[in-house]
Amino acid sequence: MFNQHSDLPFERDQSTRFLPWIVALMVFLGTLMFAAALLVSDAVNNWDTTLTGRMTIQVPEYEKSTDDTQKLAEALQATKGVSSVRIIPDAEARALLIPWLGEGVVGSGLPVPSLIDIEIVPGSKIDPVLLQERLAEIVPHVAVDDHRSWLSALITLARSAEILAFAILALIASAAVLAVIFTTRSGLAVHASVIELLHQMGARDAYIASQFQIQALMLALRGGLVGATAATIIMLFFGWIGRGIESAFLPTLSLSLMEWLLLLLVPAGAIVIAMLTARLVVLRALERMP
Amino acid sequence: MLRFENVGMRYGVGPEVLRDVSFALAPGSFHFLTGSSGAGKTTLLKLMYLALRPTRGLVHVFGQDSSMTPRTELPDLRQKIGVVFQDFRLINHLTAVENVALPLRVGGAKHVDVDSHVRELLSWVGLGERLDARPSTLSGGQQQRVAIARAVINRPRLLLADEPTGNVDDRIAVRLMHLFEELNKTGTTVVIATHNNALVEKFGYPILNLADGELTIRGKLDSKGAS
Numbered sequence A: 001m002f003n004q005h006s007d008l009p010f011e012r013d014q015s016t017r018f019l020p021w022i023v024a025l026m027v028f029l030g031t032l033m034f035a036a037a038l039l040v041s042d043a044v045n046n047w048d049t050t051l052t053g054r055m056t057i058q059v060p061e062y063e064k065s066t067d068d069t070q071k072l073a074e075a076l077q078a079t080k081g082v083s084s085v086r087i088i089p090d091a092e093a094r095a096l097l098i099p100w101l102g103e104g105v106v107g108s109g110l111p112v113p114s115l116i117d118i119e120i121v122p123g124s125k126i127d128p129v130l131l132q133e134r135l136a137e138i139v140p141h142v143a144v145d146d147h148r149s150w151l152s153a154l155i156t157l158a159r160s161a162e163i164l165a166f167a168i169l170a171l172i173a174s175a176a177v178l179a180v181i182f183t184t185r186s187g188l189a190v191h192a193s194v195i196e197l198l199h200q201m202g203a204r205d206a207y208i209a210s211q212f213q214i215q216a217l218m219l220a221l222r223g224g225l226v227g228a229t230a231a232t233i234i235m236l237f238f239g240w241i242g243r244g245i246e247s248a249f250l251p252t253l254s255l256s257l258m259e260w261l262l263l264l265l266v267p268a269g270a271i272v273i274a275m276l277t278a279r280l281v282v283l284r285a286l287e288r289m290p
Numbered sequence B: 001m002l003r004f005e006n007v008g009m010r011y012g013v014g015p016e017v018l019r020d021v022s023f024a025l026a027p028g029s030f031h032f033l034t035g036s037s038g039a040g041k042t043t044l045l046k047l048m049y050l051a052l053r054p055t056r057g058l059v060h061v062f063g064q065d066s067s068m069t070p071r072t073e074l075p076d077l078r079q080k081i082g083v084v085f086q087d088f089r090l091i092n093h094l095t096a097v098e099n100v101a102l103p104l105r106v107g108g109a110k111h112v113d114v115d116s117h118v119r120e121l122l123s124w125v126g127l128g129e130r131l132d133a134r135p136s137t138l139s140g141g142q143q144q145r146v147a148i149a150r151a152v153i154n155r156p157r158l159l160l161a162d163e164p165t166g167n168v169d170d171r172i173a174v175r176l177m178h179l180f181e182e183l184n185k186t187g188t189t190v191v192i193a194t195h196n197n198a199l200v201e202k203f204g205y206p207i208l209n210l211a212d213g214e215l216t217i218r219g220k221l222d223s224k225g226a227s
Helices: A019-050 A066-077 A090-095 A128-136 A147-190 A192-201 A205-244 A257-263 A265-286 B041-048 B071-078 B096-106 B111-124 B140-152 B170-185 B197-203
Strands: A054-059 A082-088 A114-120 A143-146 B002-010 B016-025 B030-035 B056-061 B081-084 B158-162 B189-193 B207-211 B214-218
Touching: A019 A147, A019 A205, A019 A257, A019 A265, A054 A066, A054 A128, A054 A147, A066 A082, A066 A114, A066 A128, A090 A114, A128 A143, A143 A147, A147 A192, A147 A205, A147 A265, A192 A205, A192 B071, A192 B096, A205 A265, A257 A265, B002 B041, B016 B041, B016 B056, B016 B214, B030 B041, B030 B170, B030 B197, B041 B056, B041 B158, B041 B189, B041 B207, B081 B140, B096 B111, B096 B140, B111 B140, B140 B158, B140 B170, B158 B170, B170 B189, B170 B197
Parallel strands: B030 B189, B030 B207, B081 B158, B158 B189
Antiparallel strands: A054 A114, A054 A143, A082 A114, B002 B016, B002 B056, B207 B214
16 A cells, blocks of 8 residues: 555655766775785786786806706705796897897897796795895806895785775765755655654654665665676776786786676765665654654 | 643744643543634644643643653653644655555554555545555645554554544545544544534534633533533
């Protein structure tokens, strides 16, 4: 009989018409921002595990000999904290230069140093200076390339970008809260006479607040669906555009299933924020009634 | 049931609209509240249905001091009070049935429990054919009857009506008064604010008369019949 209706005629409330669009915009921006933060986080983790967990030892071309390289490899293998040692073949080392110098570098007589790649046991710390001093006893001008030294600045930058993304997300949530507060207060003013009537009939504050809460849920749900759908389309589009990009340093423009599920937290959060805000605003306003 | 002790009421810094009002209504009694426009009838009714708290003095409703009762307990008291407003205050987007069912819904009743009850009451007040009509499509008299049905649907212990017969013809007015009397017979205390002297004389119940914010009483307040 009456369960389909709210006691309050929200459909006649003009101010509520904009809330779904505001929520849609917030969810759209929030989802993109969260996705960007996740992509940066993925890239940082990737750099952290693949690059900071290894070092490269270079033997200058003028000092390189198969014997010395082998001795260095043996010394490295015996070093505490080193999990694996791989002497990079000359052809592979030359192939690393192809992106910059072209295919001709492979058969050329260009001097290329010998490279030894070592992987470090996770959690172990090897001092690159001490290691270099020890290896220099075998080959005087050997160089230890610790990726961490230059990567740490990049990681710091990426982490800062990540924090900034979450800060913007918080600002977007705050703007959503303000929009709901404005809409709810407007609704309280528009429906003051019906609220007064319900109050007089003995309606508890929670009864009246729940009607605003359900209204906020419906509006935010509509907005959240629109915003999340639009953001998904944009992300799929950029993922499609960026599918050909392959680089160790650029973040991949694809998210895992778990990350897609995490993104659902944005519309879900917007809905919860809208409901709670509406409820608290109404309860606070009703407290002023006798 | 209802007791006022030296009650004074003013709005803001304005003059007192009620001064030293004292009376007590016994459970199951029936009264008229009379007075010219601006005499303070609506303010007195608002104090009775707990929409206002007095500026001074004590208002006891169902044995509880309204000023001292915690705010969380007031809804329970209000649910025992039925009010017929002068301007009806029907909710326009709800049907007649939904409007009348509202106090039951507010009280937490399930609609299956009340549907037939609401329809029966609306039929009794002559609106059996307009159950699903919106208030805007009803005449003034029909709206008034919906408002009355809404006030009595949950068998309140105290019924307050502000000019309940103002928009209906004499035949319907008498019929509505009989409805109030029926309710009164079941133990409900009834206070009817009215300008209709003929009705007051015809039914002869005790009168609370307000003039310039002061109350005088005609008839015995603990009596159910005429003075």
